[in-house]
Amino acid sequence: MSKDTWINDILAGQYDGQDIELKGWIHRSRGSNKIRFIVIRDSTGKIQCVAKRAVLGDDFFDELKGSLIESSVILRGKVEATDREHGHEIQITSGEIVGAVNPDRPFPITESAMSEADGGETEFLLDNRHLYLRTSRMTTMLKIRSSVFGAIHSYFRNRDFIEYQAPNFVAGAVEGGSTLFEVPYFGRKAYLTQSWQLYAEAAMPALERLYTMAPSFRAEKSRTRRHLTEFWHAEMEIAWASNNEVMKHGEGVVRHIASTLLDERSDELASIGRDLELIARYADTPYPIIRYDEAIEILQSKGVDVEWGQDLDYSKEKILTADFEVPHFLTHYPRIAKPFYHRPDPEDPKYVLCHDLLAPEGYGEIIGGGERTWSEKEILERIDEEGTPREPYEFYIDTRRYGGVPHGGFGLGVDRVCTWLSGADHIREVIPFPRDSRRVTP
RNA sequence: GCCGACAUAGCUUAGUUGGUGGAGCGGUGGACUGUUAAUCCACAGGUCGCAGGUUCGAGUCCUGCUGUCGGCGCCA
Known part of the structure; x- marks a missing residue:
């Protein structure tokens, strides 16, 4: 396995209009039962990916919908330049979950854990340093x-x-x-x-x-x-x-x-x-x-x-x-x-x-x-x-x-x-x- | 080595003169076809750091312990 598509290159416009395969981690996920907005993170940046039930089918859409933050994924789809917040989006057509996060143990570094830290470091973040590194x-x-x-x-x-x-x-x-x-x-x-x-x-x-x-x-x-x-x-x-x-x-x-x-x-x-x-x-x-x-x-x-x-x-x-x-x-x-x-x-x-x-x-x-x-x-x-x-x-x-x-x-x-x-x-x-x-x- | 704070749910925290511990986030279930920390409804989740003491009664007051954080000294 190898990776040849990086988020910063997508954001720079290198792949506009092209079909690509993106490997990364789920940073945020939100949306409805028919459309999900999944922000993917890799070492170079973050990009919003759009998942539609009508495109993906029930099985993969539901799998994606149920995937927690920091699950690792491979997503395939078309890069689209938009005038929305992120500038570029990926319209997902297929993909797979590589490493799913168990809901019994969700990723512990939450917004609230980060909010008080503000660049400083709480005891919790120091104890979870191995996970804090990803922020x-x-x-x-x-x-x-x-x-x-x-x-x-x-x-x-x-x-x-x-x-x-x-x-x-x-x-x-x-x-x-x-x-x-x-x-x-x-x-x-x-x-x-x-x-x-x-x-x-x-x-x-x-x-x-x-x-x-x-x-x-x-x-x-x-x-x-x-x-x-x-x-x-x-x-x-x-x-x-x-x-x-x-x-x-x-x-x-x-x-x-x-x-x-x-x-x-x-x-x-x-x-x-x-x-x-x-x-x-x-x-x-x-x-x-x-x-x-x-x-x-x-x-x-x-x-x-x-x-x-x-x-x-x-x-x-x-x-x-x-x-x-x-x-x-x-x-x-x-x-x-x-x-x-x-x-x-x-x-x-x-x-x-x-x-x-x-x-x-x-x-x-x-x-x-x-x-x-x-x-x-x-x-x-x-x-x-x-x-x-x-x-x-x-x-x-x-x-x-x-x-x-x-x-x-x-x-x-x-x-x-x-x-x-x-x-x-x-x-x-x-x-x-x-x-x-x-x-x-x- | 010295000085000073703090410890409540997975996280961030509220908790009045001592009277059966609340919320937001996160999680689970549900609604929702363009969201930006999405929103709305419901549910689960607590030996209030540990051990003593005072009291009819302690998350709250006292003592000790442990852990963490901040500062000083010393240095890069």
């Missing part, structure tokens, strides 16, 4: 997400980056150890990776420009609209690069994602109420860069209680991002606020050569990156200074022992970018099966 809002989000993933791949591949895979079982942490997922590993302990970075640095002298998109895992009991325990992490690492060059790629990839969405998903973005002018601005306007010290001054001038040396938490990020209409970089954090792999600034070692990219509209951090500590002497100092044991990082230190070079990279939260660019209220809305501290099912 138009979720389908739209998944299409946008696909384009975001495609844009990230094309950005790096078009610039001769090599896609490179790191293990997901690891022995040590990248970030603080408290957020590691521990898994039993044949009598030993292993952890789920928090980042591809350390393994990417090992391959940096071999590939020089590399990237990945892979899940990262963080056992944070975060209950916010921008955290998942399993999230998709786009990371890159580049040899012979400074913090500034890494930032150029960060800006480049985010702008490329925005322009790709404008090309590929304007209709979808508009259908969920996203202002396309905003997306165009994110694609076209340069992203400003401010230093951590300037950010502190801005915050203090606004009367925010913040001291130099503190990391900037979300409440402060939000105040800062309110001043910007496009994403903006924060650079040169105090070294005491950042982990050992960030390289101290040779011009003032109180700071490290790092950057965060903050999305506007209150969405906050989407990229964290910077230049790496790359000499053996410096990396050992930084590890010891932090009180981190050296042993799990021997392979990482070896990268410096054998021809270390200046290099850097960043990690981008793909789900966060999807949330921001789609204008979603919650990161859960943009991933099919979200994982957080309270939910691993379905």
